[in-house]
Amino acid sequence: MRAGLSTIHQTLTPEAATVLSHSIAEASRRNHGQTTPLHVAAMLLQSPTGFLRQACIKSHPNSSHPLQCRALELCFSVALERLPTVQNVSNGSLGLGLDPPISNALMAALKRAQAHQRRGCPEQQQQPLLAVKVELEQLIISILDDPSVSRVMREASFSSPAVKSTIEHSLNATSTSNSTNTNGPIKFGFRPVVDTDHSSVATHSANRNLYLNPRLQQGAASQSGQQRSEDVKRVIDILTRNKKRNPILVGEPEPELVVKEILKRIESKEIDGILRNVEVVRLDKEFASDKTQMVAKIKELGTQVGAKIGNLDCEGVILDLGDLKWLVESDQSVGLRGGAQQQPPPALEAGGAVVVEMGKLLRRFGEESGRLRLIGTATCETYLRCQVYHPSMENDWDLQAVPITVTASLPGILPRFGNNGIHNRSIESISPMKGLLSKNLGSSQKQGPCPQCSQNYEQELEKLLATKDSESESTQPALLQWLQNAKVHVKTLDQTQNKKQEMILDQKIRQLQKKWKDTCFNLHPNFHRLGLGSDRLGPASLSITSLYNTSLVGCQPKSPLNGNSGEALQPGSPVRTDLVLGRPKTPEIIHKGRLRDLSGCVPSEPQKKLHDLQSDKPLKASDADSFKKLLKGLTEKVWWQQDAASAVAATVTRCKLENGKRRGAGSKGDIWLLFSGPDRIGKKKMVLALSDQVYGSHPVVICLGSRQDDTDRESDVSFRGKTVMDRIAEAVRRDPFSIVMLEDVDEADILVRGGIKRAMENGRLIDSYGREISLGNAIFILTASWLPDNLKSLSNGSISMELDDKKLASLASGGWQLRLSLSEKTYKRRASWLHGGENRATKPKKETGSLLSFDLNEAANVEDEKADGSRSHNLPNRLVSGSGELLDSVDDAVVFKPVDFNPIRRDIANNITKRFSSIIDERVSIEILDEALEKIMSGVWIGRSGLEEWMEKALVPSLQQLKTRLPASCESLVVRLELDDESCKPSHGDWLPNSVKVVVDG
């Protein structure tokens, strides 16, 4: 840095270089570690040419008083005094010889000046950097850009941008009027006056963010809330103490509002303690209108206050001074004419007299009994002027300045010198009570816990380190939905387990620190000198709450989801989080109970359920009716799953009832059912029937697994870009009264399962846009192929659905046709089984192979064993665990037993035969060929139309047709229902043929 100094000097004009060297000398004199822009600015203010000083005066809208600049100088010198000094006294001789190096900020300013200088003169643009010499004006401009400088200027109620624009304005004016002479020093005194509009705007925003979008400022005034109540508390604290108990609220535009609120509370006697019976006296509006009368008015006020205090009821008086500007306000006309005069204008003299008078008044009533208090407001500028014009006021009036921040910025997020805002600093720099105020505000963030708490912290830290491996990780700040997802994503990508754990540990330690700091704050407020109520939210908690973007409605900070997410984080497997996220833990018992319930056997279940239903809550007749009706509807369609049907009916009825009761409390209307078991068709049909019965509509089927053989699927196009949750959300949004079937939930990925689980718990879905959708009255049916272990063993004699599904589907598809053909009886036999003698069924005959036989059954048994074995082998744990997770949350889990197809086949055959016999002569027998029966069964099974329906539609007409064509003697005839291989029409999506061909030959 030292070596660079001469280089820097080369880039400056002699004038600017002199200022720089003086600044360095000043920094060295003050024993500062670095030369900063503040030094340069202070030097520029002092310099005899006084460019900066003049520009400041010019920029100020309504005061050209030189005293204003004195305030500025004061502020700068205070700011300089606060800079850290170098402590190396030991090698003091060396230290004296070394100049303090240029600080980074100053270096940046110099570079900025260079850039501006180059931009200023286009003809020099291509020249090397060194050829450009920075002129004093450019130096000033870039110094004004420095944040520390503009902060100090703001404190003295100057706006650095306004000053800057004044300089630039005159620079431009010079270069246009006298473009050849840009090097000559510019006398601001001779420049045309800057357009006042601009500078007044700039000054108006002096206390605000300079770069702020003006439109935002309009909104700023409506800020309030918690911040204000905090301010109120602070002020009341001041009012109740013995010394420095007269608060002046400094800032804009909030103070008035705060004072108003305080006085309102005092007047309505809301505040206990010594302020309870205090009267408020306000200075009337005309008070300051005639400056010469002010002293007299104060005296008058004195007697008034005396009278009030003499009253027994009144324990004191609070005098509301309003905005203190009347104390320092110079009459506009006088001020403007006053120009460069050194004497304070008359109005200020009057103000001085008021200060003295008021001081007397306070001594009279305040000193011993403490019965007169003052309260007032001021802008930074006004207060500063009071300091300058009435130096004794603060002491005589026993004032305490209270900075009121305009907008609460995120405190502590980026602490800079522990300084919470302009106002603190400004007050501190001018207040005789220097330090206390801003130290309180500033240090509270940085200060660690007291020794006692530190010790506790150390202990906990030790514990934490000891258990870090065994314990599951605790709270991480809850993140936005998309961040959460991203986090999971990232973690899975990142394979560096160790680093991750370290990170988590780090976080924990930080949290521990914070916890103890906070605890300490509460336990030992004295240690933190928390008198002024500067306790703000710590950085961590703030960043959490601030995470929630109002536009991303999806996450509400209050939901248990977010509250709990931290606990759920497992160190080893972050992926699990999504599933574990959520509701406060379900008690184990419920879980177990549920399991027992489920495994405890299906047959007894429905009756028990119904029983429960009836005994627990006296059922109204209508409720029982609706249950019966529902059950009937369900069993009609899914006759082979009687037990499941009654369980479903019972649960749905019960939930509806309960929901109806709970509705008053505004709780859920959604019902969640889990259909488990291998009977896909049965589950599907149950849903169809339920939907038809309950809402009279079609269910929405959303397949979560890999199966694509769904006929109910909408066209794929509409799914593009939509996640499963989106589709669910859309379905619910479209019709809150609908049934949504989520197929193969056990195959769904972990995210979807997590989402579903959260939806169950919260009664709301969150789609991928973060929108929240209420579940309304929708009924959600989850299906899973999972089967309780004990049922697996029970399922002997059944056919593995895994296999059968596909087999059935392939059987039923392919546009097969049936025909009825007539043939001679090859076997003189009446099929006795047709009349219900199951066990008398004959062995199959090789030559015909036409009769229904039980070898199918045997084959199925063999197959079943195989399939069963393989299934339980294949059944991954996740299925069980996944379903188990969901099992906790659903309203009920209904098990669909594996289906034994043989009775169904028999049923179908029986039905067809019965129908045949009723239409055609009893004597004629019908023979249903195996393949045909198989196909019919699968068609009935998969298709939507029931057997009866199909027979009415397709078979009966053919039978009637057959009847007319039957020969007279038909004793020896057998009608065969067989596959019609010749006519293989392409299927139209129907699983059963529309008609049955009748072939009568001979």
Added chain:
Amino acid sequence: MGVVEEAHNLKVLGSGDRVTVLAHGFGTDQSVWKHLVPHLVDDFRVVLFDNMGAGTTNPDYFDFNRYATLEGYAFDLLAILEELRVESCIFVGHSVSAMIGAIASISRPDLFSKIIMMSASPRYLNDVDYYGGFEQDDLDQLFEAIGANYKSWCSGFAPLLVGGDMESVAVQEFSRTLFNMRPDIALSVAQTIFQSDMRQILSLVTVPCHILQSVKDLAVPVVVSEYLHQNLSCESIVEVMTSDGHLPQLSSPDIVIPVLLKHIRFDISTV
């Protein structure tokens, strides 16, 4: 909550000594950084915000005059840094925000320790000796399309710009944020961006710049990154990534995030 925080949906995440500011480009909002943020929060304080005019911001705050030039956005950026009292930051600007960061860094170089420009272009229009990728006719058609039917323009523009197929998540995501913008604001912003010519300011940038660029990008030809490299007066470095499209941090995070992290973590001398 200050008005700036609220207006820009300002978020500060993570912890660390250094501050990283992530600025999104046209048609997106801060969520465009979702893949990057989790990697940063442990080492950096990450500042996220929405540019005025983004769908997530209050349209009432959008001052058509203020945002008729990129300077308006640059002032916003400075206002944010002031508000948070950031002393120095690593600025990651995507698309137009890279230029906004550059402008802001010229007036306040002290606030920026380096700028990472992703898919940045100083000028989109072709010019003599300059290939920006667009002719004036193209742009006129573009603006007309925006004005005529915003929704259909969005659905057409999103896949083009992202460089993925219609159903890719990134395209969906971008269409969403794009369509979130109020159409008149979107048109104004698009005009401001596409008609901007920031070539002359490049020579004033003093903060080190890292230029990251997709090998295939509809809005920014690869040569532009070289142009930036040649014309920035500061130290600069170019890395062309194998990713596709203008929003690679969204569409190919697996390629882009490591590159971004490298450039955020290391300075030019050590990259």
